[in-house]
Amino acid sequence: MADGTSASPAPYLVVADVMRARIADGTWPPGHRLPSRSVLGRDFGGVGENVVRRAQELLIDEGLLEGRAGSGTYVRASRQRHTLWRTQGSGSGNNAVAPAGFTGTWEADSEAKVPAPAAIAARLGIEEGASCVRTAYEFLLQHRPVLLLTSWEPMAITSGSVIVLPEGGPLAGRGVPARMAHIGIEVSRVREVPSPILIDREQAHLLGAPVGSRATLIERTYYDTSGRAVETADLLVPANQWEITYDLPVGLPQP
Incomplete structure (x- = not known):
């Protein structure tokens, strides 16, 4: 039977929360190029690159990050209309x-x-x-x-x-x-x-x-x-x- 405790969030959601915090507090300013997934994986406690990728995809969907083909992933800057x-x-x-x-x-x-x-x-x-x-x-x-x-x-x-x-x-x-x-x-x-x-x-x-x-x-x-x-x-x-x-x-x- 269930013990009433909630399950821990998926690792990629934990990583996404940390990424959001870094964007919000300016650690990663607009236009900042994120390190490679392997570097980020070590930075986030040794998680795998797939976990980092899923976290990045989530933040891209939310409009906080953007992927640039052949260049990497960046903090999305506001764009002029x-x-x-x-x-x-x-x-x-x-x-x-x-x-x-x-x-x-x-x-x-x-x-x-x-x-x-x-x-x-x-x-x-x-x-x-x-x-x-x-x-x-x-x-x-x-x-x-x-x-x-x-x-x-x-x-x-x-x-x-x-x-x-x-x-x-x-x-x-x-x-x-x-x-x-x-x-x-x-x-x-x-x-x-x-x-x-x-x-x-x-x-x-x-x-x-x-x-x-x-x-x-x-x-x-x-x-x-x-x-x-x-x-x-x-x-x-x-x-x-x-x-x-x-x-x-x-x-x-x-x-």
Whole structure:
């Protein structure tokens, strides 16, 4: 029978408590790079590296730490919020990859002949499983990802042309309207559908954000003059880093 005493907390929770205390009292200030897991394990009474790893993952989920690929684990510093402009004639409708209000750099990875999932196919007006070029973008400020975008283009439109890979060829980085114009397609409008979401673990790992933190997912689709969708994309905007601002003109009534 139970003796009424509570079980001791798991070792990784004990380690996480010590880590929180060091962050709270300034022993580990914002931006501090944590020692290796083996060093921390000895520091925390000889616990194993897996215990340290689980404690770090917990604090990453809580937003106190962040992992940087190839660099290590750091105490997360508060980040300045930026303005992401959604305006007529710029941002969503411009001839550059980066959205208006973004001043950093980006990295892109394209893959051809990717079957279109059902939801993407519906947005593009093509058959499910039709071949597309999928391009994943990471937009960077101070070498850190702050925005994520995944783009889909039907290969039936771009196959065999110099623009088949968005970040390859002579129009790399020019954006959808300019690239499509190069093959004689006029992009006439863009539709955006913003939705609130909570960041999942994979997105949190890429953005250095807490799991479950708020973000806006903007579903963007470009259309040509015939109404055909030529590209669709998901833009993930973390709420703790960006304020989305719409600035649209108001037409005057005709006399």
